[in-house]
Amino acid sequence: MGKQKLPEIKQQVLNLFKRSPSLSVKFNALFVMLRLNKSLKAELRNLLRELVEAGELQKNGKYYESNSNSSFYEAVIILDSKNEYAAEVHTDSGTRILPVKKRNLLTALPGDRAEVTIIEYAYSNEKEAIVEKIIKRAKHSIVGKLQFSSKGEDYAFVIPDDRKFRKDIFIPKNSLKGAVNGDKVICEIVNWEYQDLSPEGKITRILGKAGDVKTEFKALIKKYGLTKTFPKDVKDEVSEMESAGKFEISEEEIAKRVDLRDEMIFTIDPVDAKDFDDAISLNRLKNGNFYLGVHIADVSHYVTEGSALDEEALKRGTSVYLMNDVVPMLPEKLSNDICSLKEKVNRLVFSCFMEIDTKGNVIKYNIHKSVINSKKRFTYEEVQNILDDGKGLYYDKLNEMNELHHILFKKRMDEGSLDFESTEVKAEIENGLIKSIKPKERLESMRLIEDFMLIANKCVTLFIERQKKKPPFVYRVHDLPDKKRIAELSQFVRQFGIKLDPDNKRSIQKMLLEIEGRPEAFLINDITIRAMSKAVYSEENIGHYGLGFDFYTHFTSPIRRYPDLIVHRILFEVLNGLNAKRAQHYHKQLPDICKQSTETEINATQAEREAIKILQCQYMESSVGKVLSGIVSGISEYGIYVEMTDTMIEGMVRLRDLNDDYYILDQQNYRIVGRRRRKMYRIGDKVKVRVLKVDTEHRWIDLVIV
Known part of the structure; x- marks a missing residue:
């Protein structure tokens, strides 16, 4: 019976890739998509091998893909609403925004025009773009701190303020324009051919010493493409x-x-x-x-x-x-x-x-x-x-x-x-x-x-x-709002004795009224806004x-x-x-x-x-060594965020500085838990902290629990 069905199965497979030329699918997923009897699994595997050998399909690792000439589209590389890399792709059916993994960017940066192909994943029906060629570079000015090589002063690197920029920029000695180690500078990329190597740049402007408030504000304005002067x-x-x-x-x-x-x-x-x-x-x-x-x-x-x-x-x-x-x-x-x-x-x-x-x-x-x-x-x-x-x-x-x-x-x-x-x-x-x-x-x-x-x-x-x-x-x-995020919010507010029905907007409204005047009100408001x-x-x-x-x-x-x-x-x-x-x-x-x-x-x-954040760091410099009251406002794999009660300034207690135990992140329950003593810190907990260190340049306020 299997052999009798092979021509029909072959046609199903070819039709599937014809309908979705960007499809990239593993064997098991393809088997499920074709809705075949389990007894035909071996026959399908043999058929796919024959199609690959005949050049009708190609195999990319574990993924089967169409072997027809890929369709190329013109796109502009952007950062999407989540501040992730994406391509604004122009197709016959209109413009759409598709994610681009960093490894698939080549050396493209936001604003660059590129030629891309599109791939589609079988299980999720999600698509993403792959940069194949850069058509035209945008002008890229990068703000960052100049750091000289440990091997001497023959060259330096600019460490970008915006860590979305994937590489430090190599600056030859003849392109330093008088900048010295530790300066905050603006540099322009002049060459970047290979993704694995740093781009080459030249200094175009020296803003001042990194960490100085006025310098950091100049850098901030440049970083976000702002200007007070008009053309x-x-x-x-x-x-x-x-x-x-x-x-x-x-x-x-x-x-x-x-x-x-x-x-x-x-x-x-x-x-x-x-x-x-x-x-x-x-x-x-x-x-x-x-x-x-x-x-x-x-x-x-x-x-x-x-x-x-x-x-x-x-x-x-x-x-x-x-x-x-x-x-x-x-x-x-x-x-x-x-x-x-x-x-x-x-x-x-x-x-x-x-x-x-x-x-x-x-x-x-x-x-x-x-x-x-x-x-x-x-x-x-x-x-x-x-x-x-x-x-x-x-x-x-x-x-x-x-x-x-x-x-x-x-x-x-x-x-x-x-x-x-x-x-x-x-x-x-x-x-x-x-x-x-x-x-x-x-x-x-x-x-x-x-x-x-x-x-x-x-x-x-x-x-x-x-x-x-x-x-x-x-x-x-x-x-x-996203249902999953509201469900997580419902779970979070239980610790404060609040019952929230994630399927009922009136319940959210009631919660916001209920928390008025409570110490955790700002925190719950903030997390609710983030869930929207x-x-x-x-x-x-x-x-x-x-x-x-x-x-x-x-x-x-x-x-x-x-x-x-x-x-x-x-x-x-x-x-x-x-x-x-x-x-x-x-x-x-x-x-x-x-x-x-x-x-x-x-x-x-x-x-x-x-x-x-810059001005908060500047303000907190005078509080180094002081003990302050706060509330745990966030949890991450690196530590716990604490918001100071009087000023609403947020700092971090790093896990490495919690030396009474080895703490493990419990993301689902918004807490970290000590492995031995089972002591825990949860979002909403009141704590006393000492200000350990302030770094205006990196916008860090380091705290320790007392």
Whole structure:
């Protein structure tokens, strides 16, 4: 019977590889895929041998693969959302991102254009790319520490700050440019032919001594591709606009808008803010409903599509806040002056007015361009003091706003929104260095602004969704969390006496409310956030899981976020009759804009976190030898992370420094356990630690248990 089936089995095998030419499969997996009787296993093995000998298949180790000419695709090497190497592959069916193992990169680096083949694994149906040839190199500038060879000063190596760069860079003596051992430098790769050897580079700039805070900040800015200075064409464009009087608000422009200059409108922002994106107003209607106005800087009036300003803003994607410094998306003339909603100055805005009943339902809304004159520049702290004292400037208005905030917050919670407590820190900085640091308190005044911005963003999206012919749009989307990670979270919080149903979002919401005020609240919040998907920008709407909104966008911060600027443009064109040609234009442009905006946001977040770490290290240098209270915040194969209670600064107790036992990692239960004495340290445990060593250059704070 077996021999009778061989032609049929042969055809099945060939058809399988024809359908999936990139398939790479072991014998047992192939046998399962073909669904053959166990008695035919030997016949299949013989058949495969014949097919390999005939050249119809090839065997690569234990894997059987098609022997037809591989399909080659052009790709750009990138780092994906997990900061792993990947290829953005362009095929006939579109663009897709596939992982690339380091061993399959050749000498490709992010930004390089390469020729790749695609392989597919049978069991998982997963695909990955293999770099076959580098087509065009991007320009690669690497930030790192210069280290001379132990054999003398004839050559040195640059040790990259970004360890995703796989090799140290060889620097010949004639390419040192005066750099000395221990300098933080920028080098450019000039040659890299073989993956197993170090690339050759040359020093292009010396930043200073590694470990110095100012030097480390210079290196950080270069590492993340940031720059405070703007290109000449952008500066020239701003100067030309100013010379031409385009920053002046003419009576003609005011006539085109709703004039709100006499209305009670003001801003509420951080004490150190300079770029005021949003202002608010509130009135009570005769029917008892609230009439909320959210007024957003009309950046699109000044930054027009295709201008040098616009192209640079898209490239930057977002402003980056580095604790003691800002890398703005727009030149300061616009971000801190012309677009900023300053007190007692006429400013152009995009207004969203919403009628909201006493249960938080939006009855109706309208959106239009306006001109305002802010009556007051409040700080969050000033507003909080007025609310707490029950008196002060505009108390009645602020109290009414606070009442509406509570109504909106309750409505949002009732609809399934998740309210995460902030784990941010507030630092007092003097001359670029931290004097004091503590957890940032989330004031009621901050929550007020947050809820007003959320409802405005939601209403703007609803306005777009309810158009007869829905236009292309930029959505802020947040996918469902990974079930496995939520199950792990459920397991983790049991140690705190919390029961979490991983299949029930309301259970997550209940947990977040339940932990408020508890010592481990910040820790559980942080781990819950890590269990969530990441919010991104997309031209396709899937809703926002975290907020519990079916429709959501970013409309309220166009001075510092490029997607908000695009939302303003689309909104204005829809209000004035978006034509088919412009709709098609946006359909074509938005996927790339959303991708760029998401990538620059991720890059900014990573830069901001590292900036905090640099200053935290600097601050902790004076605490070496001191004993501090902390809570175990993480577990790894190298040691336990401890977050100091007073400052939320995190350091590590290395396993090698736990000399009372030999500790073993129990990842599933978030703990390490001593082999002999069975002593354990779990996430959430309170501990006393001594600061052993601080290394600003490597962002390390070493601790020991006391």
